[in-house]
Amino acid sequence: MQKIVVEGGAALNGEVQISGAKNAVLPILCATLLADGPVSITNVPNLHDVVTTAKLLGELGAGITVDEGTLGKGRGMVIDPTSVHSHVAPYELVKTMRASVLVLGPLLAKYGAAEVSLPGGCAIGSRPVDQHIKGLQALGADISVENGYIKARRNGRLKGARFVFDMVTVTGTENVLMAAALAEGTSVLENAAMEPEIVDLADCLNALGANIEHAGSGRIVVHGVERLHGGSHHVLPDRIETGTFLVAAAMTGGRVTVRNARPDTLDAVIDKLKQAGAEIAVDADRITLDMGGRRPKSVDLTTAPHPAFPTDMQAQFMALNCIADGVGVINETIFENRFMHVSELQRLGADIRVEGHTAIVRGVQKLSGAPVMATDLRASASLVLAGLVAEGATTIDRIYHLDRGYENIEEKLSGLGAKIRRIAS
Ligand SMILES: CC(=O)N[C@H]1[C@@H](OP(=O)(O)OP(=O)(O)OC[C@H]2O[C@@H](n3ccc(=O)[nH]c3=O)[C@H](O)[C@@H]2O)O[C@H](CO)[C@@H](O)[C@@H]1O
Ligand SMILES: C=C(OP(=O)(O)O)C(=O)O
Numbered sequence: 001m002q003k004i005v006v007e008g009g010a011a012l013n014g015e016v017q018i019s020g021a022k023n024a025v026l027p028i029l030c031a032t033l034l035a036d037g038p039v040s041i042t043n044v045p046n047l048h049d050v051v052t053t054a055k056l057l058g059e060l061g062a063g064i065t066v067d068e069g070t071l072g073k074g075r076g077m078v079i080d081p082t083s084v085h086s087h088v089a090p091y092e093l094v095k096t097m098r099a100s101v102l103v104l105g106p107l108l109a110k111y112g113a114a115e116v117s118l119p120g121g122c123a124i125g126s127r128p129v130d131q132h133i134k135g136l137q138a139l140g141a142d143i144s145v146e147n148g149y150i151k152a153r154r155n156g157r158l159k160g161a162r163f164v165f166d167m168v169t170v171t172g173t174e175n176v177l178m179a180a181a182l183a184e185g186t187s188v189l190e191n192a193a194m195e196p197e198i199v200d201l202a203d204c205l206n207a208l209g210a211n212i213e214h215a216g217s218g219r220i221v222v223h224g225v226e227r228l229h230g231g232s233h234h235v236l237p238d239r240i241e242t243g244t245f246l247v248a249a250a251m252t253g254g255r256v257t258v259r260n261a262r263p264d265t266l267d268a269v270i271d272k273l274k275q276a277g278a279e280i281a282v283d284a285d286r287i288t289l290d291m292g293g294r295r296p297k298s299v300d301l302t303t304a305p306h307p308a309f310p311t312d313m314q315a316q317f318m319a320l321n322c323i324a325d326g327v328g329v330i331n332e333t334i335f336e337n338r339f340m341h342v343s344e345l346q347r348l349g350a351d352i353r354v355e356g357h358t359a360i361v362r363g364v365q366k367l368s369g370a371p372v373m374a375t376d377l378r379a380s381a382s383l384v385l386a387g388l389v390a391e392g393a394t395t396i397d398r399i400y401h402l403d404r405g406y407e408n409i410e411e412k413l414s415g416l417g418a419k420i421r422r423i424a425s
Contacts, residue, residue: 001397001400001425003424008390008419011253016245016259018242020045021236021239025053030178033057036082041232043237064079064080087115093117101119101175106179109158109180115149135172141179160187160223164191170193177192178201181205186222189219194218197236204233275297277291277294298328302333312378322363324361327360329360332357380402399422
């Protein structure tokens, strides 16, 4: 098992390249199952979740070629779905990555049947998939849940329908959107998620011949087509990785430019960083944050679906509040158990009180390094951030969580002057 050791104290300075978005590339890789020919994806981040998805697609029979990429286009992957021969996503793979449930819609729509293990809960909450199932049923699918598997079938083509999600769900919207792309007639998805990753998925599907309108709004219109062809797509930059590096710069009082970013996907995060006292300059694909050596000011925030403040940045801002000037109140409204990082941050000396879905963080002058344990992906990121400003060494265990969603994080942070290394334990 590997660990990360961070020695705190260095202000981060310099430039860092942002990778393709985990939450865009995972549904896009699954969407390639819908095509009749090979699909070439560029700007694919080298993440554990991408490897798991490739394994799953391979298990279904798809051909997969990894290409280290041409200059400026990042790593590439070509998925050839024409050899798919199985429609079963087994528990062994799904349990390691919830996003595996995203093969449900494509397998059902394209191959007529799907058996996908129920993903189950995870550290941050119970995370049911009832909306995925109801949405596909609205398109005419016959679905049962047996022996821990979602078993879906269709008779003839799926039929376009109007479906209103009970709550905003990102992967739920993606599953139903992918299935509707090959349905007969028009589907209208109401109360759809508006995350930039949904837009990227729709852009990819449209590049393969789908006819999807208004992705990025709460009402997506999908005119079903009979088939999708092969093609190519360049994945959107990761807004959560971007936000994490910007918080690192703000906490350490540094000056960092993130390259290959999409500033327009980060309005709520940039706004909070400004409230924390950062000077921020933005152009088309770069963001520069200059903290000028100042201590950040505490910020209050409430997580909510896009375009509001993302739950995937909550833990990182909690770390910032831990060393900020003042008291910051954080409300988590998306996941019922997304404060697992609190007890680990407290081990570093943070002053945090949790009342239900609210964490009240009183900034302290300094944290001190300690051994801590990562419990989920963004909790891990918050511990790395706290380690960057803690006095002495912070050793973070269970970093496989971090590797699910951050490409070369220690190399990228080292490039900005952080003292961070990975060790085998
Ligand atoms: C791979 C991916 O894109 N993951 C993201 C996705 O997760 P994911 O798509 O799993 O999260 P959802 O948007 O579905 O979850 C939002 C809320 O809806 C609830 N819910 C969801 C579906 C359902 O059928 N029933 C139900 O009750 C969930 O328990 C949660 O409380 O969006 C989350 C919220 O922005 C992010 O934190 C994750 O990083
Ligand atoms: C919760 C996250 O991811 P996932 O939905 O893949 O667990 C995340 O990216 O912070």
